[in-house]
Amino acid sequence: MFGSSLRLTVLTLALCAVLYPATLLASGALFAPENARGSLVERDGRVVGSTLVGQTFTRDAYLWGRPSAVGYDASATGGSNLAVSNPALRERVTATLEQLDVERAPVDLVLASGSGLDPDVTLEGALAQAPRIAAARSVDVADVRSTITEVSRAIGPSDARLVRVLELNLRLDERFGRAP
Secondary structure, three states: OHHHHHHHHHHHHHHHHHHHHHHHHHHHHHHOHHHHOOOEEEEOOEEEEEOOOOOOOOOOOOOOOOOOOOOOOHHHOOOOOOOOOOHHHHHHHHHHHHHHOOOOOOHHHOOOOOOOOOOEEEHHHHHHOHHHHHHHHOOOHHHHHHHHHHHOEEOOOOOOEEEEHHHHHHHHHHHHOOOO
């Protein structure tokens, strides 16, 4: 009885801890090699980020992503799990609204995502930040809005559009020069 339990344990361990992860790694490398390598973005020979994992931008000249309950740490993904009735959530949302300094903020700019790693914001969330970005770069807000719209991409069959934060920030630097 003990011998068969031990064999089943070893077999299960080999399948779940060795064979399955090895199969996933090999499949990823074969069918989606760019994603398997982390979809890293390079500029001037150095890695500046990933298209799959968001990162923190805090300077006024750049688009800011969604709040992250884990500080965009890919090894510690997760949401905040704060209920709407939780005073800590209300305080964080209020502080975020004050920091954004916009008349109306789309929900994705004030609430953290479930993963804490979102690399995108909605088109509405990006456009709401255009006046701040334009003022910080001393450029026309219409030019910033145009750049945002150019970078946005459709998701699914609806009219919804997303803007990849890193991609837009790199495009802003290309178009208007590196931010001061």
